[in-house]
Each structure stands twice: as structure tokens, then as C-alpha cells.
Amino acid sequence: xRCGELPSRCAFKGATATMPARCCLPFSVRSVPAGAxxxxxxxxPWVSWISDIIVVVSPENxxxxxxxxEKYGHKxxxxxxxxxxxxxxxxxxxxLFSENEFSNHLLQKPEVVIIHDAVRPFVEEDILLKVVxxxxxxxxxxxxxxxxxTVIASAADxxxxxxxxxxxxxxxxxxxxxxxDIIYQAYQQCTDYDLDYGTECLHLAxxxxxxxxxxxxxxxxxxxxxxxxxxxxxxxxxxxxxxQQICIITDVKEAVVQVGFLLHECxxxxxxxxxxxxxxxxxxxxxxxxxxxxxxxFVCINDKKYATxxxxxxxxxxxxxxxxxxHPVVLISAHLNSLENTSFSIDLEELTRMKKFxxxxxxxxxxxxxxxxxxxxxxxxxxxxxxxxxLTMALIKDRNPELIGxxxxx
Amino acid sequence: xRCGELPSRCAFKGATATMPARCCLPFSVRSVPAGAxxxxxxxxPWVSWISDIIVVVSPENxxxxxxxxEKYGHKxxxxxxxxxxxxxxxxxxxxLFSENEFSNHLLQKPEVVIIHDAVRPFVEEDILLKVVxxxxxxxxxxxxxxxxxTVIASAADxxxxxxxxxxxxxxxxxxxxxxxDIIYQAYQQCTDYDLDYGTECLHLAxxxxxxxxxxxxxxxxxxxxxxxxxxxxxxxxxxxxxxQQICIITDVKEAVVQVGFLLHECxxxxxxxxxxxxxxxxxxxxxxxxxxxxxxxFVCINDKKYATxxxxxxxxxxxxxxxxxxHPVVLISAHLNSLENTSFSIDLEELTRMKKFxxxxxxxxxxxxxxxxxxxxxxxxxxxxxxxxxLTMALIKDRNPELIGxxxxx
Numbered sequence: 001x002r003c004g005e006l007p008s009r010c011a012f013k014g015a016t017a018t019m020p021a022r023c024c025l026p027f028s029v030r031s032v033p034a035g036a037x038x039x040x041x042x043x044x045p046w047v048s049w050i051s052d053i054i055v056v057v058s059p060e061n062x063x064x065x066x067x068x069x070e071k072y073g074h075k076x077x078x079x080x081x082x083x084x085x086x087x088x089x090x091x092x093x094x095x096l097f098s099e100n101e102f103s104n105h106l107l108q109k110p111e112v113v114i115i116h117d118a119v120r121p122f123v124e125e126d127i128l129l130k131v132v133x134x135x136x137x138x139x140x141x142x143x144x145x146x147x148x149x150t151v152i153a154s155a156a157d158x159x160x161x162x163x164x165x166x167x168x169x170x171x172x173x174x175x176x177x178x179x180x181d182i183i184y185q186a187y188q189q190c191t192d193y194d195l196d197y198g199t200e201c202l203h204l205a206x207x208x209x210x211x212x213x214x215x216x217x218x219x220x221x222x223x224x225x226x227x228x229x230x231x232x233x234x235x236x237x238x239x240x241x242x243x244q245q246i247c248i249i250t251d252v253k254e255a256v257v258q259v260g261f262l263l264h265e266c267x268x269x270x271x272x273x274x275x276x277x278x279x280x281x282x283x284x285x286x287x288x289x290x291x292x293x294x295x296x297x298f299v300c301i302n303d304k305k306y307a308t309x310x311x312x313x314x315x316x317x318x319x320x321x322x323x324x325x326x327h328p329v330v331l332i333s334a335h336l337n338s339l340e341n342t343s344f345s346i347d348l349e350e351l352t353r354m355k356k357f358x359x360x361x362x363x364x365x366x367x368x369x370x371x372x373x374x375x376x377x378x379x380x381x382x383x384x385x386x387x388x389x390x391l392t393m394a395l396i397k398d399r400n401p402e403l404i405g406x407x408x409x410x
Numbered sequence: 411x412r413c414g415e416l417p418s419r420c421a422f423k424g425a426t427a428t429m430p431a432r433c434c435l436p437f438s439v440r441s442v443p444a445g446a447x448x449x450x451x452x453x454x455p456w457v458s459w460i461s462d463i464i465v466v467v468s469p470e471n472x473x474x475x476x477x478x479x480e481k482y483g484h485k486x487x488x489x490x491x492x493x494x495x496x497x498x499x500x501x502x503x504x505x506l507f508s509e510n511e512f513s514n515h516l517l518q519k520p521e522v523v524i525i526h527d528a529v530r531p532f533v534e535e536d537i538l539l540k541v542v543x544x545x546x547x548x549x550x551x552x553x554x555x556x557x558x559x560t561v562i563a564s565a566a567d568x569x570x571x572x573x574x575x576x577x578x579x580x581x582x583x584x585x586x587x588x589x590x591d592i593i594y595q596a597y598q599q600c601t602d603y604d605l606d607y608g609t610e611c612l613h614l615a616x617x618x619x620x621x622x623x624x625x626x627x628x629x630x631x632x633x634x635x636x637x638x639x640x641x642x643x644x645x646x647x648x649x650x651x652x653x654q655q656i657c658i659i660t661d662v663k664e665a666v667v668q669v670g671f672l673l674h675e676c677x678x679x680x681x682x683x684x685x686x687x688x689x690x691x692x693x694x695x696x697x698x699x700x701x702x703x704x705x706x707x708f709v710c711i712n713d714k715k716y717a718t719x720x721x722x723x724x725x726x727x728x729x730x731x732x733x734x735x736x737h738p739v740v741l742i743s744a745h746l747n748s749l750e751n752t753s754f755s756i757d758l759e760e761l762t763r764m765k766k767f768x769x770x771x772x773x774x775x776x777x778x779x780x781x782x783x784x785x786x787x788x789x790x791x792x793x794x795x796x797x798x799x800x801l802t803m804a805l806i807k808d809r810n811p812e813l814i815g816x817x818x819x820x
Binding site: 142203224230390391 | 552554557559560561562563570571572573574576578580581582583609612613616622624625630633634640642644645647758765800803804813816817818
């Protein structure tokens with residue numbers, strides 16, 4: 001989506017924070033783990049049409065949020081101080097566009113503002129776009145979802161009074177979008193009761209500006225990360241999304257290239273595979289492209305026993321590629337063992353060095369694992385490669401930081 | 411909770427199936443993965459007061475369900491055939507208590523029946539008890555939860571009509587409990603429209619039997635396993651619950667006992683640790699008690715290089731203990747390496763045998779991993795044991811079946 005196709009001057013906001021963009025997004029970051037923020041799509045090109053993002057954070061978390069924004073290179077983000085309720089926080093975020101006292105540099109007032117919850121980190125561009133377009137037409141718009149449970153009203157004695165017909169009602173979710181003037185006027189007219197006890201922005205637009213928001217069907221991704229189980233789910237979803245692509249790197253020796261080819265064949269039914277046969281010592285533009293293409297998994301096959309040098313080179317190239325390592329990269333150093341003797345001797349000092357190296361590299365968010373691939377007549381090669389593929393998938397899906405520096409045997 | 415303290419003759423039921431127990435539980439198993447069922451508390455002693463459990467399953471899944479029940483030794487369970495809607499399925503389940511044509515042996519009619527969804531596998535006894543007691547008093551009762559989102563009504567043009575005040579409404583969840591006669595009469599009087607489009611059992615009790623159900627606050631555990639993310643969350647919750655207790659087994663040699671002690675010290679801040687110093691070749695009643703105490707994690711420390719025999723003995727003891735292995739057991743074979751030379755030679759044929767052995771044992775739902783612990787002057791022992799503890803926790807938390815038979819180095 002290019003800027004020109006979009007309502008110009010909209011601002012993207014989140015739950016009790018404000019994120020603008022000629023679209024602004026206010027966020028409630030109070031209840032969100034620090035790790036959740038980097039999954040937010042800020043640095044990705046698809047939010048290019050969002051001009052400003054305001055993140056509203058409780059006072060005690062402002063410094064933490066600023067350091068996260070700096071660490072991960074998030075652009076266009078301004079931090080605002082949250083209030084004691086949701087509505088007060090959103091209002092604080094909106095004020096950054098029009099009240100000088102709240103900011104040393106006033107942000108340019110957007111035409112449309114998006115309000116979003118930071119506890120819904122998996123929001124897609126598509127739904128943002130839909131609510132923005134609908135807000136331009138109707139003045140306000142919000143995502144809705146079908147009700148998961150029947151909604152009931154209870155009587156004073158704690159017994160069922162009546163149940164609502166589920167099909168007639170919807171759950172109101174985020175994101176929501178508004179013409180800035182409408183939502184800002186609504187907040188200016190709010191009573192203290194609204195600000196303290198209200199939760200629904202669409203309700204304010206209706207009550208104070210007579211604006212009936214357009215309702216837009218959202219996807220299941222909009223769920224709120226609320227309970228511990230949601231953190232588990234979010235972690236698995238992120239790990240899943242990081243396990244979509246792998247790059248197999250081999251040097252140009254025949255035996256190594258052959259194993260690389262077989263591994264490629266094994267893996268490609270489960271994951272998108274890029275294969276590169278290259279001498280790592282030279283800079284390589286193909287590899288650079290893969291690095292910047294959001295690939296988070298690498299298998300480097302070689303016939304050296306401890307390929308520390310090759311792995312160090314890859315680590316350097318990843319660092320030099322300047323992509324912010326938002327998520328851990330998996331780097332598997334696969335070693336072909338073609339000696340015919342059945343005893344493989346592991347030098348414990350060398351292994352200790354490998355583990356130390358892996359611990360150091362982990363600080364850069366790169367997880368290094370070792371993999372021994374038997375490549376000799378007494379072992380059926382295809383079977384070994386199948387096992388190597390299974391171990392590779394297990395390592396990249398788990399991204400277990402405790403297993404770094406270990407040597408697994410295929 | 412003992413039988414005598416409970417309303418006698420209640421039956422436990424689930425979502426589109428029926429599970430009775432002097433309490434009966436009808437289940438909708440259509441949308442539930444086969445693996446979810448074993449987490450259901452059926453075999454655990456705390457449902458001793460449930461006399462029968464009816465699981466209502468769609469026709470094409472009846473054989474699968476029967477094989478699951480047999481495999482895991484679920485007791486008191488009868489399978490009923492589901493209908494095409496939720497209410498029709500529940501009704502089918504209830505008929506097993508009163509209509510001969512639906513069963514070759516009619517189940518004894520319960521006083522109270524619980525209706526539950528199989529998609530809520532983490533239900534606790536406490537809430538079952540609460541709804542049963544409330545149903546005895548009020549005729550009907552159901553669990554409720556606060557609304558997570560605002561509920562809105564939309565107008566014909568797809569715009570917001572009005573929003574409900576969130577505090578006045580609740581989400582109606584499961585379990586629900588009813589006097590059998592009330593819910594059965596309600597179903598008998600139902601119209602086809604109710605059976606085809608209704609979803610709320612409390613509504614039927616109110617409409618046809620003038621019974622205002624008592625509403626009981628439920629816990630967050632009652633959430634519905636609905637989306638892929640919920641399966642992720644459920645898996646993590648189960649793995650978490652399996653990682654609460656570990657048993658460290660050592661032989662009686664001094665060096666081994668010392669490492670066992672240090673490992674115990676390291677682990678006990680994270681997990682409940684049982685430590686046993688024993689010669690494995692003899693039957694041991696203490697170990698037997700641990701097996702039957704729902705312990706799913708074992709570390710067996712020895713000074714042999716490949717302790718296949720010891721591990722085989724443990725596997726045999728686990729099998730002989732006759733507890734149904736509902737969840738995978740982790741068995742870590744930790745080997746102390748006290749040889750002073752820095753090179754540790756791994757016999758690849760031996761390792762291949764270990765992996766083969768691990769694959770065989772995995773069929774019994776036992777996951778075997780190897781762990782090498784350096785125990786010599788050149789390595790600081792405490793550091794090595796710390797590393798062994800971290801690897802142990804990582805292995806039991808992940809229960810990764812692809813890593814079985816691997817030898818990790820602490």
C-alpha cells in the first residue's frame with residue numbers, strides 16, 4: 001500500500017497510549033511484556049503510510065519503553081504518559097497533536113487516528129487499512145468479532161435474568177479508527193464518569209458526536225494477550241513465524257554440496273529453503289539479500305570438525321547486515337564425518353570452547369548449535385540426512401537457548 | 411471430596427456429548443484433538459463422586475474415541491452418538507439415562523447432571539463442585555466469567571447501534587449443572603428451532619421449567635480451546651504441569667551420590683525434587699511410590715558410559731507400575747565422566763544403539779536423553795552441575811521427541 005492510495009494524514013493509536021501516522025496509535029503498555037513490543041510491525045515497510053505512532057505508557061515504564069524503542073530502532077514513535085484509566089490514557093496520547101503543554105514539539109494533527117491495544121500484537125495491515133478507510137467515510141470505525149460465549153444478564157440475587165441471542169451481538173475489538181476531530185471533540189466533552197469508568201471509544205463518538213461507527217469484521221489474530229496462556233500462545237506463534245524459511249550454506253566441495261542438496265530435498269516439504277554454495281570468506285551479495293529477507297535460520301555444512309571460523313564469519317556477516325535482530329537467529333553448524341572408524345572422539349576442551357563461543361554469540365541474539373552428520377559407507381546417507389533434517393526443524397522450532405553449543409548427532 | 415459429602419446421584423456432562431456420574435458430562439468432541447481428552451481428569455481420584463461420564467461424539471469419531479478411552483484406561487465412560495447441533499447432541503447424551511432404545515444397558519438416572527465442553531479441558535474440581543451444589547439448591551447453575559470485550563449491537567446498515575455496559579453482563583461458560591429432571595424436561599419440550607439454533611442450556615431451563623439458574627464465578631482455566639493458538643497454549647500448560655516434580659536416582663557410589671546431591675541443590679529452587687540413592691537391580695517400594703505419585707521426570711546418575719541396562723530397568727519398573735502413561739515421561743541418563751584426559755571418545759555404534767533404544771522406548775511414551783557430566787579436577791564441578799541442571803530443566807520443559815537418544819554435554 002502506498003501513501004497516495006491512503007487517506008493522507010491519519011494517525012495510529014493504541015489502548016491507553018496513542019500512535020499517530022497522519023494515523024496515530026495509542027497503546028496500553030501497562031499490561032504488556034517488554035518482549036511483545038518488538039513484534040509490533042513498526043519497522044516493517046507496510047506501515048509506511050502511518051506518519052506517527054504514539055505509545056502511551058504508565059509513568060513507571062516510560063524509561064523501559066524508551067530503551068526498547070531505541071534498542072530495536074523503532075521509527076516514528078513518541079512516548080506519552082498514561083493516565084489512571086484507559087480513556088484518560090488515550091486522551092493523553094491524542095493531546096500530543098494539539099496541546100503544546102504536553103510535548104516540546106507538537107506533532108502534526110492527522111486526519112485519521114487509529115486506536116489500538118498493545119495487548120493485540122498480531123494486528124495485520126489489512127484490518128488497519130479497513131478501519132481507516134471506513135473512518136474516512138463514516139467518521140468512526142471499529143473491528144468486531146463473533147461472540148465466543150453467550151452473554152447473559154444477572155439479576156440482583158446472582159441468578160440468571162436473561163440471555164442475549166448470540167447472533168444479534170458482536171464483541172467490539174481493536175483497532176478502531178476515527179477522524180481526529182471527531183474523537184478529540186468526544187474526549188473533550190467527556191464527563192469524569194466517562195473517563196473513569198468507560199471503556200469503549202466507539203460509544204464516546206456516538207454519544208458526543210452522533211457518529212455511528214462502521215463495524216468491520218476482524219480476524220482471530222486480534223485476540224488480547226491477557227493471561228499466562230496467551231503469552232505461551234504468542235511465543236509459539238512468533239516461533240512458528242520464524243520457522244518459515246531456512247538457508248543452507250555449503251562450501252564448494254563435492255561431498256558437502258551433495259549433503260546440502262539431500263538436506264534441501266528433505267526440508268523443502270516443511271519449510272522454504274534457500275541453498276547457497278559459496279566460499280564464506282568472501283562477501284556475498286546473495287547471502288546479504290537473504291539476511292535482509294527476514295531469514296532467521298541457517299545451516300552451515302562443512303567437513304571441518306569444529307568450524308568455529310566459518311560460524312564466526314557468518315555471525316560477522318549477520319551483524320554487518322545491520323538488520324535489527326528482533327528475534328533470535330538459529331545458526332546450525334553441521335559437520336560431515338566421513339572417517340570410516342566407528343569411534344568419533346570429541347575433544348572436551350574444544351567443546352568447552354564451542355559452548356563459550358555460543359554463549360558469547362547469544363548476547364547478539366544468535367543461537368549456535370552443532371550437528372554431526374555421519375557420511376560414510378557403514379551408515380545409509382539418506383537415513384542420516386532425514387535425521388539431520390528432523391533435528392534441524394526441532395532446533396529452529398524450539399529456539400531453546402539452553403541447548404546452544406551442544407553437538408547433536410544425526 | 412468424598413462421595414458422602416456430595417449430592418449423591420449427580421451426573422457429569424459435556425458440550426455435545428454426555429458424561430454422567432450420579433453426575434454426567436456431555437462432551438462435544440468434534441472440535442477437540444485426540445490428545446486433549448487424556449488431560450481430562452477422569453482417572454484421577456478427585457472425580458470419585460462422579461458416577462458416570464457420557465462422552466457425545468460425532469458418528470465418524472466414535473471408534474477413535476473408544477480406542478482413546480481404552481488406551482488410557484478411562485473409567486466410567488460411555489460413548490454416545492452426537493447430533494448435528496449442540497443441543498441435539500446433549501439431548502442424545504441425556505437419553506442414555508432414560509430411553510432404552512439408545513443403550514443396551516440403561517444408566518442409572520442421576521439426581522444432578524453436569525454439562526461440560528470437551529474444549530475446556532482444564533476444568534477444576536472446585537468449580538464442578540460449586541455448580542453441582544448450586545444446582546441442587548436452585549435447579550440449575552452455570553459458570554460465568556467477566557466480559558473480555560465490550561458487547562455491541564449493530565444496526566441493519568452494519569453500523570454501531572448501541573454498546574452494552576460491560577459491568578452489567580457476563581459471559582456464560584461451562585460447566586453447568588442441572589437437576590436431571592429439570593434439564594431433561596426442558597429438552598423434551600424444546601422446539602426444533604431451539605434444538606437447531608439454540609446454544610444456551612441455562613436458557614432452556616428458564617424458558618421451559620421457569621428455573622433461574624444460579625450463576626457461579628468461574629476461573630480463567632475455563633477458556634475454550636478454539637484456535638490454533640489455544641492448542642499452543644494448552645500444550646504449554648500441560649508441559650508446565652508435567653515439570654513440577656523430578657526424581658533423581660543415583661547408585662550408592664560416593665562420587666555419584668555427591669553429584670546427585672549437588673544437582674538436587676541446584677534444581678530445588680525451580681522444581682520439587684525427590685532424591686533416591688538405590689541399587690536399581692532390586693525392586694524398591696520408595697521408587698514405586700514415586701512412580702504412582704504422578705512424577706513424570708527422572709534423572710538417573712551413574713558412572714557407566716552407556717547405562718543402557720540401568721535405563722532399561724527403570725523403563726521396566728515404570729511399565730510394571732501399571733500407571734497409564736497419559737503424558738510422556740522424561741528419563742535422563744546422566745553419565746559422570748571422571749577420566750582426566752581431555753578427549754572423550756564417543757563410540758558411534760554405541761550411540762546409534764542408544765538412539766535406536768530411545769526410539770523403541772518412545773513408543774511407550776518414555777523419552778530418553780543422555781547427559782554427560784564432567785567430574786574432574788580440570789572442570790569446576792559446581793559450574794558443571796549448574797549446566798547439568800539447566801539442561802535438565804530445558805529437556806523436561808520441552809519434552810522434545812526429536813532430541814531423544816542425544817548425548818548433551820554439561
